[in-house]
Structure formats: structure tokens, C-alpha cells
Amino acid sequence: MSQSRRLVKGGRIDRDKPLSFVFNGKTYQGYEGDTLASALIANDVRVVARSFKYHRPRGVFSAGSDEPNAIVQLEEGAATQPDTLATCIELYDNLSATSQNCWPSVEFDINEINSVFMRLMPAGFYYKTFMWPAKLWMWYEGIIRKAAGMGLAPKHPDPDRYEAIHTHCDVLVVGGGPAGLAAALAAGRTGARVILADAQCEPGGDLLAETDELEIAGEAASNWVSKTLAELRDMPEVRILERTTITGYYDYNWLTALQKVTDHMGPDKGGNLPRQRFIKIRARQVVLATGAIERPLVFAENDRPGVMMASAVRTYINRYGVLPGRSMVVFTNNDTAYQTAIDAVRLGAQVTVVDARPAPQGDVVTRAEALGIQIMDRSVITNLHGRMGVKCVTVQHLGEDGTTLLGKPIPFSCDLVAMSGGWNPTVHLFSQSGGKLRWDDDKTMFVPLAGPAINPSRSVGCCNGTMDLPGCLAEGLAAGSKAAKDAGFGTGRAPKAIKATARPEAPLRPLWEVSCHGHKSRFHDFQNDSKVSDLELASLEGMVSVEHTKRYTATGMGTDQGKTSNVNALAIMARIQGREIPAVGTTTFRPPYTPVSFGAITGQDRRELFEQVRTTAMQPWHVANGAVFEDVGDWKRPRYFPQGSEDMHAAVLRECKATRDSVGIVDASTLGKIDIQGPDAAKFLEMIYTNAWAKLGVGRCRYGVMLSEHGMIFDDGVTTRLSDNHYHMTTTTGGAARVMGWLEEWLQTEWPEMEVYCTSVTEQWSVASISGPKARDLLAGLTDIDLDPEAFPFMAVREGSFAGVPARIFRISFTGEVAYEINVPTCYGLHMWETLMEHGKAHDICVYGTETLHVLRAEKGFIIVGQDTDGTCTPMDVGMDWIVSKKKADFIGKRSFTRSDTAREGRKQLVGLFTDDPSFVLPEGAHIVDTATPKPPLRALGHVTSSYMSPNVTGPDGVNGDKGRSIAMALLQDGRNRMGDTLYVALMDGRVKTVTVTDPVFFDKEGERTHG
Amino acid sequence: MLLIQCPFCGERDLTEFSHGGEAHITRPANPDKISDEEWGDYIFFRTNPKGIQYERWIHSHGCRRWFNAVRDTVSDEFLGFYKSGEQPPKIKRRKVLRK
Amino acid sequence: MVDTKVDFKTHRTSPLDGAVWPVGPITLSEKKFLGKINIRGNADDAAFLAAAKKALGVALPLAANTVSMRKGKKAVTVFWLGPDEWLVHSADGSQISLLKALQTAFKGLHTAVTDVSDYFVVIELHGSTVHDLLARGCPLDLHPRTFKPGDCAQSYFAKASILLHRVDDDHYTIQVRWTFAQYLWDYLVQSADMMAA
């Protein structure tokens, strides 16, 4: 029968808008305004999931994000979402969901056999049983994960879009219940910027589950909610964020929120809108009005479908127009559950109240009795029958000690148990903020004590332990006003009090666990299948600390983060340990309050927006001419330019050879560039670099190496004196930002008296580097600068025009050939490049990329900082003693040269390696050893840092064949004393290659070609 | 996320800044005249206090100026901000917890 | 032999090729080839301030996160970047003479004047929801109470450092490094697209 448990009227659902949905393959009907949970209950679907460990049948338990049972897999294919709560899914047309943790079906689950052997699977079972042998753990884990699995992660790329945004406010109000609405109202009226964040589709909180008897400001509570929202919406500085859960509370009132923007519409229905929005909120002041979560009662078989929280039953009746049971036992130790009994009876349900308290009295009890509800006082449920749904409970009297069971068990037939063990203030966010909690003995609950100064917040209403409606409203108004004042708005005086129906409550009787006969399962944590007996076992095995016990029994470890289980577990532990509850401790609440999808956190930062891709002005040419790119830092640089069917090896050999034979061209725009000006610039460079700078002539360039104070190389480059007090520094591509920061740090924090200004100009200049025997000929036709070697020698700069645009041309070389680095303002970069390529045809110009650049410089033994060095290399280690000034009294890093470790003999030093086999290119990173038959444990003497096939280098045999000659650079212990030695390189695949240690300069050792 | 008062730009998110370690460590004037131990102390050793720390920050995504802060490393509370070269402010301890 | 005579205004490319892109109520566009000059100097030195004013026709802004503007033919916008650093935006091509004028005016003073016209790119944003779009990547509080027309701020948008200027209520400019322009543009367009549903 369709929606057999739906009431004919009432609730906030729209009966004119029926929706159809599929659950576990069966089609059902619900209404707009339903959650998946309320629609399932309306259709009398009792078993909705299987439990995590024992695969016990479970039903809907609550009506909110504290739900431990009704966890479903929502939708299929790419849009599927595991571990979603049926209680939080707003129903939409054609929704499809399946149960989790069950196979082959939720009615018949093979793994329920675990349940039969439950006593053999206590806490720590997996740890103990599958510990040994360690080798098999991976195998066991696979089986366990399948058996104890949560939902299935989607296998396809997420088709949805997400958005992450920043926002700011004066007062953030978390929670749209009565206290939160009052706070937002008071704060909003001051003109402060207010955000009211509420997790539901409409604010109102528990007021949405009330009947019209409850009055606020002289009218039905729901009317007051509507009017309040209307007033708030009229305030230009107030924003109401619906469907928005504050998930994390971090330092300095920085909070994160997850807004479900289109989830309620269903897949692909949101148009361009993101599915979810991750909001990063900076709030001057925070008002926490997060409410309270009802505490379950821990009694025998309390996890069976049909056992629900009393407040949830009331929510289903009044908000969703669903009666979850016709024959109901309300099991309580306090007054609040009586409202559920009263509302249910009025709708025709048969209700018995089982109250642990002796002779309960007061207004609500009187009203219940007046409706003819049977009340059994001093009573508890000691057993429950009905595996797939409650059929019967057994009730017994409770002794004064709270544990002894008296008299004869009385059976009651019923199809629903609505339980209430009291309330836990929702202190999660307060706790995340660093707030401390206090145990309130009168209220038997943890309440906020004091928060840290860096996170100014105020807890109001139920989350502050204030459970009565007039109190909630008053606290909300007061906190909203004070928060606004602290943020700089209003007087801090609360608006006129709002009158509301008062429901005085008699005290509850603490009831943390209910005795039973025999070995019955009494669950305190439903999601993790954790029982009282597990806590007892943990204690027997020596766990005392809450944190240990939590992990051992998995209590509070699930997606619900122990919302319903933590306090009961603490109280039971207190009983076991013979201590008071606060002495046992509290657990730390960590973000997120509810699960947050990775997609939302990632926001827009994915695919092409995942990381910036930096390219030079010449990029269009590179792309058009078939460049293969590689990532260098965040740059995309051409690696090589294959012609026809060339692979990288062939292309690089051709590019290397052409450059040494005619002229090669490479895009060098990515080099870092820093403009340095000021009267103390030379003095500054003397400290920054290891060599001498004071006497560098105007118009001349010099190579320099920078060290850290530890004496280790961290960057290198050529710096040019443009005029007396003006220098142009270049850095490595990857080191540009680091060097700029380094210079500024010294100038600002150590030598503020130095008159030097540094300005980054990396992108200002596009650079084409041409090198080779024909470089000068090529350039000659394109510039007005005199290129005669006398007029424009090696390591000099000239300014002039190039192809009709202004240029600075540096005669510097990273290839060992005659070379020019042509710099033009970046807007002319492509023009410069195209001109060179066009005019270069007559000179057999060859464009090359980073791979050839690396080979050419390796042939010359030039290092690449970060590849041939690793932060432990001094200039001496890499054979650059010549760059270290002997005369300068001081420069950064100098003092560390004489530290014992830096000065010792036998450090790793840069050497060249020739493989015996000229055609074998060693893998970079491979280890060098001193034996041809290496066996572990093995001492590595060093490693290969650079390795290439060179078409230009002749090996020890004086030969460079058609296919080139393999060369390598390496950092080798005591390398310089090993010249000519035979050593071995051990490869990952077990092979061993024989190498000869050699000088790292492989080509044109005298450097004649550079000066030509 | 920390909220930092740049002495030049004003209050900004932590993500605009980079931390620069302990403040007021001066480079020795004559490195070649001091012992290995003294040099080692300068390059390697930092106080790392539990409690009040004077530390350097740079406003990397803003004005790119270095400045100093006083922070309680236990509560993460900033107790003051001041420019490089300025004397650190006198710190009056405040009560860390509030209702 | 190609002509070696210097010609400043041809042969040029810009990273976004002068793109204009309307998305919902927002229009993004690249402000091509704006002249940009970085100035460093001592704000406590009256001679420096006077020289700068003479060369620019407007005083350097000394209040943090503000701009000063000269309207008309020799229009410039001068941004405060730090206690001793400013940035000048001027018309395409004018930076060459402006640079010389500044250098001349600063003779004898410790200053640095650097042409950064191609180091940065400026994107203009018009529209009633631009501040919302900027919140998609920028952590600044852009509420008119804290970021008014005439204010500027350096911060970041997603992974790009930016200089943001609120020209008017619904008119902003973002300056970003040349090599981050395409990334920033794509980020803005995609984010705006999600707002335009």
C-alpha cells in the first residue's frame, strides 16, 4: 500500500506535489518537503541499512545529521555519493538510493552471520585476529574492507561543479532555531553584517516540529518564524544561508561551511550552479545556537528497526505528516518525550509511556494522563523482540539503585519504541574553537565553560544547556546584541523580551544503561556497532583513557563522529571505572561536524584551474611548431621540437649537433630577472655572491653563485652592471621567487641602512638565446649594435635596437659557444622570436628545448643548481673553487666553510662519468658503488645527477659514433681523488654498469669556442 | 586561520603571509672572529619557546615587507605587531580564556 | 637587413589579446598595453615627494591601500604598494617619457624607477556582482564599508598575486603578472559562469 503511514493532513510537506523515487530497486511515492527518511517511513520501509560490523538490520533512527543508521548510497554512476544520510537528503523526483553494508540485499545479508558470532567478534577483534603473520595483513584487509565496507566511492570523474568562496561578517549566527533567530534579529537590527547559517532547507529548527499550541509573541511558533525570517530578509546587511552546515571552527573566528546548493534538485538539475559551495567565513563575533541532540537509551536490543529517538518521532509526525508507528512505547527518563506521546495519541496511535522516574509529575505528565496514556513509572525496557522491526518489548520495574530489576517482566506488543535519555548540548563547534566544557550535574550534561580569547563566541539556547523556549529566546537576543556591540554596532542592550509558551520540566533521572537478563546486545554506538560489553572488555584489557577506549571500540569514530554515542559511552566508562563522569574526561571534537565532499573543498581548483600554467610570449610559436613541453616549476617549457617521426632521443641529438655546427636558439624567458639599483648595490652583491663585484666594469657581466649561511649553493646566474648603481641580475627559472625573497630579507631585516632597491622584472623581458658558430652572423643583420668581438666582447651587455624594437643584448653563454641573450620587452617577444627564426633559415638555425640545453651545458660541465647540487654542496664540492673570493672578508656562507664537516676531506664532489658501454645512458639518481656484484646492505658512494647522450663528446676511446656518446655527472665521495677509477652503478632492475670517473668538463675544455 | 595585522597594510588572512622564524637574531658582525660554536648557534639554534615568542613574518602577497609579531605559541594569540628594527612592545599577559 | 629604427607600437602581443568577455551581469576585459612604472623611494624625504609630484603631476599616495589619480591628457593612477613603493599606471606609450621624467626629477636621490609595463597585465571588471565574483578567489573583505571606491589592495586571487583597485562601485581592475593572466582570466570566467545560472 502506498504511503500507508502518511497522515491525511498536517506537516510541512506539499501533498499536491507527489514525487516518485526508487529505493533498493523498488519505486515509491513521497511528497515535496519530505526527506528520503520521512518518505521511507511513510512507505513503511523499516529496514534501510545494515550495520557496519555485524550487518544487523537497521532502520531510521533520528531526523537529522546525528543519524547513525540510515546511511545510503545515493544515485549511481559518476554522480553516486556514498555514506549519505537518508535523514538529510531532501527528496526530489526520480531520486534513487540503495542500502549500504549489505549483500545481496538489505533483507537478506550473507554477512549477518557475523551477528550470530557476535560474541566471538568483540572490540579489537580485527586487531587481534589479523595481526599475524604481518605478510597476510594486506590480504586480510581486502576481505575485511569488503565485509565491513561503507559505501562505494564513484569510479568515474565527478561530473559536478563546485565552488569555494570567501566571505566576511560582523556576527555569524550558527543555527536557525529559536535562539539563533533571536540572536540574528538582535544583531541585524544594529546594522551589523550578519550571517545566519542553517543546515536545513528552511530555518526554524525544532520549532518546525511543533504544533500550533506552542506560541511565540502571541502567535503560533511557525508564524513567528516566518515573520522573523521576513524581517531578517528585509535587512540589507543580513544574509540567510540555507542548507548550510558550519563544518569547522578554526583560529580567529575563521569558520568553514558547506552549502548544498543544488543537492535537493537532483543530479543535473541545477543548471550552471555548483552542486555544493564551500564557504570560508571570517567572523568578528560568533553566536553558536547549534541546539542539542537527544540521547539514546542503552538497553537490550536497542538497535532494532523501529527503535527511534522520541524527538525524531515527533518531527516525523508534525513536520513530515508521517506516523512512524501505530502502537508505540515511549521509553524515557525525562519530560520531553511526553510531547511525542501526546502528539501521537491525538493522531490515533496507541501509546504507553515507560518512565524510569518514580511517580513523575508536572504539567506534561498531567496532560498525558488526561489523554488516557498509560504511564508505567520506575520502569525500563529490559528486552525487545523483532529482528526486522520491533514487535514486542519487555518492561520491568527498576530499583532505587538504578540497576536492580524488580518484579515480573511484562510484555508489550508494539511496532515502535520512541526513546529519550535526555539531551546533549551540541558543543562540537564550541569545542573545535578551543572551548572548555563543564559537567553540569543538575542538568546531567556537558555545557560550555569558556572559550579562548582568539575565538570570541557566545553559546546560546540548547547548546548552552538552556532548554526552555523563553530562555532560548532571551539568551539569543542578549547574545546577538552583545556580539554586535563587540563588533562595533549598537549599544549591546537586548531588544524587548519575546514572550513564549513556557513548559516547565521536572528533573530527569540519569539512566546511562539499562540492566538486562543474559548476554543481550546493548548498543551505545550504532554506527560502529559498539556495545556496553565492548567498553567493559576494553577496561578489562587495560584501557583507561577515553581516547584509547574510543579507538579500541571504535566508539564515536564514524561519519557521525559520535553525535549520539559519546556521552553515553563516557558515562558507562565512568561506571566501569568507578569514577565520576567529568573525571573520565571528554573527547575532543574535530572538524568537520558533518562530512564534506572533497569536490567542495577543491572548489574551482581543478582541471586547468588546478595550478597556474605559466608560458612565455613565444608560446604560440612553440605550439604551432610542435614543441613537446615539460613542467619546470609552474612553467611549461618546450623540451624538444621533434621533426617528422623523431623521438626525443633523435630530436635532441639533431638539436645538439646543429647548435655546435651552425646556430641554435632557445627560449630563455623563464630565467628570473631582478633589477637592482642604489649606491650600495655593489656592496650588497659582494655579500650575496661568493666572488668579487666591486670592480666589475659598467657594461660587463659576471657569473655568480649564492650560498645559504650554511655555505651551500642555492642559486646561480649572471649579473650585469648596466650603470654605476644599476645591475640586472638573472636567477634560475625555479629560483626566481626564492632569490627575490632572499635579497629583500637581507635588505629589510639585516642591512636596512644599505641603499639598495630590488624590483622583480622576470616577465618584463622576453629572452631568446642564440648560440653557435653562426650566432654572430645571424644577429648582425638584425641590430644596430656593433658585434665586433673587440667592441662587444664575451660577458658584456649592449643596448640598442633589435628588429625595430628596443633591446638589451647580453653576450653570455650556457652552451660554450658564441652566444647572445637577446632581451626585449615581453610585448615584442613573439616578434623577436619570429624575426630570428625567419632570418635564421639562411644560417641553418635550429630551435631547441630544455633537453638539448641540458645536454649542451653538461658537455661543458656547467651545473644546474638543484639537479647537480642538492643543498649539501659547497662551491668547492662542485669544483668551483675559482668562484670563491679569497680576498673578501665576508660574504653570506663564508664562515661555514671552516666548520669541521664542511672543511673535511672526502666530501661528495662533482665528477664526470663515462660508461664502458658508450650507448648506455645511466638513469639519473642511480647509486654508485665500488663492487660489480653488489649485495645489500650496500654503501652508496654517491649518485648520478645528470645523464645524457651527447653527439659532440668523444669518449676515452676518442670516438663519438653515429648514435652519440653517453655522458654523466655525479656527486661522488672523495670524487676528485678518484679520477680514472673504475666504479659501478647499480640499477633498479639489478643490472650493474661499469663506469670510469672523469673530469666533468667533456667538451672544449679550454673554452676557445665561447670567446670566438 | 590566523588573522595578522600587517603594520603597513592592516589586518589580513594568514594565507597572505609567510612565517620567518624567531626574530631578533642578528648576524654576527665578524663571522671570522667567532668560534664554530657561536656560529653554529647563529645558524642552527632557535629558542622555540612554549609561550611568548617574538617572530618574523613577511606579507608575501601584500606589501612584501618583513615585520615582527609577538605570539603565544600555546594559544596562538598575537599579543603585538611591530616593524623590523623597532623595539618589541611590552607585553601584558591577558587572560586567555573567556566566556 | 631589417629596419633597426625603433618603433614602439607595432609588433606587439598581449597575453589575453585584448579579450572582452560578458558573463551574466559582469564584463571582463583586458586593458592592453597600459604603461606601468614601479617607483621606490623614501617617503620621509620631502625632496623625493616633491620630485615625484612634479614628474607625475599628482602626489604619491602615502596612506596605505589608496591611489591618487591625475585626470586628463596626462592621466596617471598611482598606487600605494608599500611604505617605500608605488606603481604608476599611465597611457600606452607614455611610460617611456614618464620614466625619463622621473629619473630626471630624482637625480641625486636614492630611488629606483623601473619599467614594468610588460611585467603586469590589467584586467577590468564591470558589473553589479563583481565583488561576489572576486570572493571566489580573493580573501579580502570587499564590503563597501571596508573597501571603497578609490581603495586598492595587494592580495591574491586563487594562486595569483594581485593588485586590486576599486575604481567605482561596480568597476574594478585587477593587475596580475603577465604569466598569470591566462590562469586568472580562466578562473574568473569559470567562476562567473557558475554565478550566472
Ligand SMILES: [Zn+2]
Ligand atoms: Zn603589508
